[in-house]
Amino acid sequence: MRAMTTRTRKKAEKCPRGNNCIFKHIQETPKPPPEVPTPSLKSETSSTPAALVLSSTSAGSSINKFSTTAISPPSSQTPTPASTATPAPAKASVHTSKVPTPSTSRPPVLAVRPAMKPPLLPKPAVSVQSIVPIASVRPPEKQATPQPPMRRPRPPSNEVCRRWLQNSCVYGHACRFVHGDVEYDEEQVVQPSNDEFLLSVTLHDHMRVQCSAGLDVQRIQTAFESSTLLVSNISPRVRPNQLRENLNSYGKVEDIWMPAMFSAGTVVKVTYSDAAEAQKAQNALNGTKMYDLTITAKVANSGNTTTATNVFLKDTFIRISWEAPAKEVYAGYANKEDAERAIQIARDSPLNGHYLKGEIYEGMPAVDVVNVRFRGVPIDVDKTDLVRFVNPVDIMWTRPIYTEFDDPVRFIKNRLKEFEYESIDILPPPYRDGGMVRAWASFPNATKAKDAARRLENRKPRFTGFTPIRATHVQSITYNIVSEQWAKIGSGIDKLQALHRSKVVSINISRRESGARSVRLSGDDQKELAHLKNQFEQILKGETVCCDGKIVYDSYFTRREGAEFLRDLSAKNPSVYWENDIRRACIRLYGYVIDRQRFAGAIIARVKEFRSQTMHDIQLPGRLLGAALGNKTLRDMQLRHGLDNAHLDVQRRVLRVRGDFGLYQKFKTMVDQIEQGIPKTSYDGPTCPICFDKPTSPIRLQCGHLWCRGCITHYFQSAREQKAFPLKCLGKEGRCGTKIPIRVAKEVLSGSELEATVTAAFLAYVNARPKEFHFCPTPDCPQVYRTTQQKATLQCPSCLTSICTRCHTEAHDEFQCSDQVQDELFKKWVKEHDVKHCPSCDIPIERVEGCNHMTCTQCQTHICWQCMKTFPGGEGIYGHMREVHGTFGLGQVFD
Structure with missing residues (x-):
């Protein structure tokens, strides 16, 4: 292979491949040092000049080692006897080189190691007296420098050493993992872990709450956003x-x-x-x-849709009704019983698509002893059909009010065109209430819908037989329900529909080809519609069994006998569908309200029966609590008898047993056995920051501190009760401050407990910001909305109440806000009393007597009453009052 580049001799000496290397090796010759006059050096036995050979062991320093040696003369000369030659130092690195005699023109050559830099030579000529053997040269002694103090850098990982937890790690501060008993130079920097995220929870069907670690609320999206x-x-x-x-x-x-x-x-x-x-x-x-x-x-x-049940809320509809083409029939009966039976048949069953409206009639025409007038009889019904339907003795009828069904439809559409109606939906037969036709028309906005309703209301055109047309602006809520869900709740909705058939609100059900249902709730009275919506959604979403506002549940329902009890109840109440949600510890019922109440009453009675049993407390002092929390045998006993019958109260440090004395004795014996198994030696490892004992079923937080599972669960429970957020680690005697990760909350809390904890965090967040958030003015409505700078009207998606965002009451479009009317009276009262507004939450505070250090009961802000300055946590308030005002409100501090 052709070499593409070269290597220097220095690099080539290190190359282990030699001739097999793919690169070309070049033996690089170092440049000769500057010529230096050769010292005159004579041997004791020969006059041959000697060459000075230097060897340096340090490339970057001055001459450290040097030596002299006699250079062998040419072979023609007589060699110098070894006994008379100048000996070289024992430790010197000596190189010999043949050099020309003085008669040649070449100067003496310095032989230097190729791997070393040439030694630095002094400029003046070197005399023989200045050259001494290397053994006699000693480098200068270095002065000892003081050693810096030992550093203890924090390990790169925040993970706690497992061997240290077992008291077996011997590395101490040099360990690659954290030791809890070592003081490091740097403070711990908690890096955000990859598993941390914003927990998003939907509360009360419409609000979206996002929390970070410690269940710290980061943002709220209200139902109006x-x-x-x-x-x-x-x-x-x-x-x-x-x-x-x-x-x-x-x-x-x-x-x-x-x-x-x-x-x-x-x-x-x-x-x-x-x-x-x-x-x-x-x-x-x-x-x-x-x-x-x-x-x-x-x-x-945001008011048009919700993600939970595919619901559509609109206020752009009008409901139109008019009489269908029909006639009146007078039927005679021999007695009142037959007449009332006929009226009931006409009310319950349609005749050719019409539900007849019958009533006892006194007057002319008199057909028989008891007369009944039926309205809404279809024009194509003859005497034979009517006799077969209500079986009268004889009948008489009037002329139809009109005969063409399409005439009023064309009239209504023509009148609605000027209001830009979007669609009109005429409900098909059967027609109820004596043959009344109903239609729904939609418009681009609520204003056009109201104007169209006013235009049509009570119109009496000729082609309806001068009977009135009714038009009402209504609000409608449409629910799309899949077939599987309809199978559970259909019977309950049918009963609710029958109950509201003749009222100001109504339920219309449409079946689709897929088997799904479209259910529309409508009404012109907003409060009645809100009440109907509440009843419908209880059937749709199910009602959790509660008593006095608290969920009723017992571990009895998680066992076989509890499941059998629920199945027996279901057999007695077949119209009620129930779900036993063990994970959320609740029972949810679906069906008509009366049937649900009967089913729930039986469940509440059974739970009260259990709760009335005797309670026994077994004390768990000291380390016994931690041992009991981590004992698997005790846990199995609790599960076998039910956690409600035997549960550990961490706050009171007791095991509460519900039942007879025999059950109490079983658990007391078990606790005694656990106590005997506790080692007598004291524990000196990491402790739980709650119980200060060895963590049982430990949970390690991001900061490295260990908690008992039971203790951290109780910590979440206390936060719910006290609404104290965010939740932070209590390690280092409460000084740690690291927020508890969301994964820990999801690990130790059930679904219902986590939702309840987020709800408590949400309430704490809202209550601390009274100028930003307000609750819906309807009592018991959980929705909140943000305050707006300008007056606006919002509609609550839960209770459908229209809200004035200025005075935070129900909307009053044409009236002045009530707070404007009451402002003058309230201001007058404030002037007459010692009343001021809290600087944080703006709630009125009246001071009757006592110190000027005031604490707002609403937001817990510490206030100086004299200047209304706030002090977080109350720190420095007394120094402020002494230095600035010279009094605490109880008299002069200084003259």
């Missing part, structure tokens, strides 16, 4: 990658739908991680011109 952006009117010349890059510049895009190529009418749906990002993108993109078209960007209306 939307993070979905709709982009349309995009030029075909725009490339999808170009648009995607543009959309990403306004925030984090979680989901995006767009076609491979844009065309007329294409709408791109973009979902951002936050509603503010979607609003920012709308403000930037809407009206922007790309190539030849102007882009339209609009944030999707």
